[in-house]
Amino acid sequence: MMHLFHNLVGFGSFKVALAGLLKLEIILHLATYFEYPPAKISELRETPGEKGLVMATLMEERGQINSNDISPLLLALDKLKLFGIMSSTRNLFELHTGKKNPEPLPEPQSRGKTKLFLEYLKSTYTLWFNKIQPIPYIRDHVACVDDIYIETGMEVTKRSPSNEKDLNPDVGSRTKKLKSYRDVFSDNVISSNRVILHGDAGYGKSCFTLKAAHDWCTGNISSPLKDVGIFILLPLRLLGDLSSLFLAISLLLMPGESRLTEDDIIEVLNNSCSVVILLDGYDEYPDKDSGVGTDIIKLTAGTMFANFKVITCTRSSCIPQDLDPRTVFIRLTGFDDNAKDEYIHRAVVGEHNEEAADRIKRLLSSSHVISDICQVPLFCVMFAHIANKEKDLVKFTSVTTFFRYMLTCFYNHMWRKKDTASSKKRNESPADHTKLNKVVFYDLTGSTQQIVWDKHEFKNKIGSKCYDELIEIGILLEDEVMEVNNTPGVSVHEHIRRREIVRFYHKLFAEWYAANYLADCARSVFTMWLNKTFERVNPLDLQFVFRFACGLNTKASQRIIEYLRKIDDGQSFASLCFFEQMGSEEDIIDTAKQMCSDGMVIGCSDSRLLQRSNIQILDIASKGQIPVTYLQLKDSFHKIDGSNIILSSGLDLPCPLSVATISIIKASDDLENKRVRNEEPSFQNDQESEDVTVSQDTVTKLLQYGLKSRALKELTFEGHMLPLSFPPESIPDLQSKDIKISWKLLNFEFRLDLQSGNWKMDDIKTIRKTILPTVSLENFISRKRETATILLLANGTYHNMVIPCLHFLGSFDTIYDNNIKLQSGLVVACPASVRRVHLAATGNESSRCHEDRALTEEDVLAIFQYSLQSQTLAEIIFEDYLLPLKFDHDGIQEELKSRRIKVYWRLNHRQCFLELESGLWKHHDVHYVQSIRDTCSRTVKFTKNQKASLQYSNIQLLVIASNHDIQIHGLHLIHTFGTTDGITLSLRSGVAVPKVSVKSIRITKQYTDSSTADENEINEEQIEGLLQYGLQSEYFCKLSFQECLLPLTFRPLSEELQTKARAVRVSWCLCDRKFLLDSESGQWKVKKADMASLQDRCSRDIFIENTASVLRQRSTIQELVIASNNTIPIRRLCLRESFQDIDGEDIVLTTGLRLQILTSVETIEIRAEGREISDTVIGGILKYAIQSHNLKEMKFYHCLLPFSIPVPDIRESLRSKKVIVYWYPSYNLGHNYQLHLHSGHWLRAGLVEITDKQYDEEVTSLF
Template structure:
């Protein structure tokens, strides 16, 4: 449809207005919230973390065994297997969902040639948490993206987008923070997700969890955090450039603070850690995440004290120590069936006091953002200033202080904490245990009574004492028996178990055997981490003695070679066992690591009742073994680990 000259001019105004808005957003990336005069363009700091896509025919919360790693975020839009008009990009808080959307906006505004946004005529990027009661997409575009462009009306926006565009891509950022999420309202956001509106438009939705109204045509991707490669790239790109010595120094800080390895998979936290490690040459060694977070908050205030000198330092110190009302607000927000992560500024500021509020904004702990008011009439738009914590982890930090007070004075914790899910709020519990030993003891007893809570309780003991020696007996007892990680386990249990295994390995505690059940493990590009289906990683375990993996799927030669390579680096490994796998009949001898041969590691493949074969490490051939697990020529050697494996296999099959 050919536009009349007037509307064609309006279309130019619309596109220019959108680009002006996006530029203001992607030019204001702030890696350290307390340094407000150090802003970056997203293209200067954006680093691709791990991206995976779901190749199942239908996207559901319990989709298993069908996630595959992508080389780039661009493949979400270019891989033919992921072709769809509706795409969901999942990720936990701080994993870079919003930063990815800003990179896509940068690509569009700057005509980046190899970007999937290059051929998009109009890109609409909306932050859903700002929409408030706005139900119309076009009203939201006018209110948030073209508020500074009086030459284009809401009606003209609608006319241009529906009738005169060759391609439109809509990005809806942060569904989990959308005020109308999972409601029955027939607003434009839900109609778009259900493909009842703009079915021919490409739509991307970022979120922590899957909406209830998904159509089966929707394809899913997820961001799983920073691996070693991404961390190295960020340090070079945004912190020190190509100064190899400085890069290694920052990485060394992280290695020496191994207790933070899990926390630093979160890109937002690693970014702050990297900048702090570069800025502070005397960065201390942290024994717990509580200690690290306390240090980070102190850095926020120290920067402010240096900036304003002695005149306000005493007041800053007083406010740094006294935050009881902020603690209470944070706890109240998290301890709800539907968590509250943002508040109206006027009531929030009045509750904690204007002076404290202004300081939290200045420090960077709190962030303000405008949201469309509920009392808008007709085309008149008014805004309400909302306030939220810089990141949910900061909300958990302050809520933990109130949780300590609550726990110390409570007799029955179950009712008081009924809305606090330890998986969703892992660091709330860990912080509370690290802040107060007495409250920590009560919380640890509470956690032990929850399904899968034992392993998490051990991590909380570590937070409580800051000394690995205090949990050694528990870790040794755990590792003396079979340690199982099942795909049906909660993410909390999986995460706690992998962390404890890594603590054991770093402290040379023998790990008898690890059993990965339907976890679809694969080796990452570095060859140093085993990635589970949940997205969690298991680094090389030098003290691991036996690794058992069960899955009903086929492995390629390349996948098998990667697992053999990973296993060879577990220097104490004696047995590697594949259960129910469909494995290649022959393995190229060159892909079998020499260390497996020199240590004569037993590699078995249990296929069915009474059917087992063993890999001949010298020839690369699978060969039938006798009832004692021996290959021809090894008769007379009674392999007890084989008998144990056989008994385990029979139990697994009977279940």
């Protein structure tokens, strides 16, 4: 790869030189600093060859180095303290490019640029979101987006709406509804950093972006954007010929007087830890199809600023290509009735004008057509404002009639204003739009779509009168933008210039005028030439051009519908155009015949308008007896109510009387497929990830629904979960008609046998291929696949096929009514011809279901009875289950024996068989005993991370060893000891270890920080139980504890246990200290050889600190107790922030440990860190202390003690022992008090009693 750069100079040669500096360790540090995705970091680590060049290229792509600036890289090296590399990099850049890079900016300067950048952004956004015009001609109604924004419906799906053909057909488009638009920005809901927010024209994408900008600028407390450092909103329609993101930000978002350069913007973005970039109108982006790798393309692909959240808004028909694979798609679904009502109150009539609101709502619901049209927020907004102004509204039959009326209102409003201004009425008509229609049509349908024009050029093309009229109405909007002039030879001053542009208020208006041109062509041009005109219009992007054209001209509609029916995926557009057309009843029926000949599809993502159009076509077909090949309900079936199907949109679908095939289809669940592939979905899951079986009652009603059709030949269910059988009496009418009921599940198709009510498959070859040689029911496969396997198994039995093996891999749950019930809830009957039944607890390694399973004797016997239903049974195998070590059920065992059925148990790759005579598990291998002897010569460990099956396997080995009188060197329980009753030893996993021939037992790391000291302590009863358990073995001689919490002392053991335990050594290792138990006295001791070192430690200061672990504190306490019991003087004991309370005769520490009375301590210090100690507690502490025979001093630091100590008997004891009690309210050792043991008052220096005022001052200083 290096040779590509040999002949380069300047920046290219710099990158080659830089690559030589970037060793792997530095590359990984930089990638982590720049927050590259984990996958990209792994790729860098594993890339063969020139890793440095790959890193240099990545940094260039992500804007961290470029030919003019490498300051982000220098800043990163500075932060990583790689000063040598930083200096070399700067020198190389200057050497190769001749340009100098400044030193990394100091933090205050960097922060100053960020502050200025944020001020500029907020100033620009404030101008944008404060001048919203809900309807073009109402110039006096300019609102803030916060006052008019209404929540619209949003659905999340993993599937791209424009790339469905490229996806696996098993991966569906299951959606998840968002509760609020704010969820788009919440990492708890959508974790992906790449989001596509799409919707059809007029669904409020741009309004959403302005509402987000408002939330960020105002710091809306309910919005996740309040925590975002930088928010970038770019209207992509203005980014033509701007390939640089940073230049676009500079030109569009920074004011003309901005002091920030592009380099400053790069620096600010690279140093920000939280950035959201919102790209508005990708469908209007001029360079989207240019093939140029602009920064916008890189952002959507995830190759630039991968750690930033990038949300791209676009029409559903114009999804970017080459997206980041983790991209999440959010679809805008429009206004429901609640949203319409809220908008009317908030933005049109006011909160309390119910009369006006009710009038508009009545008009909205006056026809299904207008109700469906106003699902589109733009249409709803315009209708509501027009209805509020206009007293008499015409009846709308289509979007075209609505749009035409809306434009009429615009013109009437303009003319009324002119009449009012001139005080005389004049008759006017709209300007000629012929030129406008043609210009807009060819610009919208060109190879590079144009929706923004130069003001003067556009005005000259369409005419001044037409232009001025549309500007006055508000349909056209003028604007001014900054643009880059790349003409060779231009001066620096002219490089960036201002340009006046014009655009439509909304792209829909442009489509209206283009449709007028198309309608004129379609009714007059010869058909052979017309198709070329049609082919210019992409229905995915410009569907309203076709729809409006159909509504404008009857002849045009017939030709357009015929054309759309013939193109790929044109059926849905044809249906919408059918809804728009105007013509005679005969023309409409002829068009309906053409559309029905290829069948009908109603999808869940179809708008209500499209669904209603299809229902209307079906109704015409039913009344006119027009044959319909098929009707598919794709994810749109919701329920059946009475005689109609209710779609997911809420529309009623009466039974179509002329449909030959009805298919009710449910796409496969994307979330379920991701679970199978061991992947996590990139948005937070809801409760829809499991398939729900359609009830028998619902299916029966659907069958009765289909029977109403006189033409129905087949009713098909695809992808749904249905009951595995039906009572034949529930479907009597079907038996008298020749109607096929089929169920397509995955790649299999079953037909309903109307006589038996069972699902049958006649394809013997497919059944044999699927169930032979082994039928596997696996817990990690989908429920649909389990269902299909059960049906195939039943059909194999029906066709008398011998089934070699029925394998349950982690799927067995229980025996129910002599059938096996799976963990999914499905039930499997025992095939009469199965030879082997194999139950495995875990399945294969890719499964997530690794939970171990313990089966009781009753469970195993029930499985025996289930398996014995097969007439050809030869073997039963249990794998990785925990089974009883012995069976005693003569009847079952005798039947198994008489039929010569073998029973095997495999556990951790060891296999044994059940000896049916004795009920014991045995091994075939004659060398197995010797292998057990070898294993038991070493310590057998039980750890907390071991699976229960492994623990059980080890126990099985220990039991067999004991039965062969093999000595077991030792048991080592590492964080696994549970309890013992002296007979068995129970582990924390619930597995029990019976009596075994063990020599030593060791318990390690029983303590966990998540519990209190009392919960973690192994008490006296448990220790005695461990001794009794071990003493069952004649070899037992050692019991040891390591890093455990044990009692400080024991009550003496019983005489019988003492006698047996004399030969047993009990030791306790704790924090590098070792203690031995004296079984007669119950005291812990140290070896005589260790006594001198204990005395040496006690001659120095001993601290018990709050920051020390519980085990460290217990070790220190145990040493203190041993020292006290052996009258070893303890020079000074300091409780540093560890004192909690006094309880009886013990001090309680903050960890819950207790410090018993120490009779040989000389000085006790308590450091309480600003705490107030009551007179009761201080009295208890002093009473505790005077039990020491050697006590000389008591000291209290940094705490508030009572004004006086009212315990004369304790003071007298202290005085008789000449003990001095000091109080240091702070750590200023020169500022202290001494307790006057006669009066109980505190004395200052010079033995002067403290006054009330002085005590109050101490209280104030502490608190």
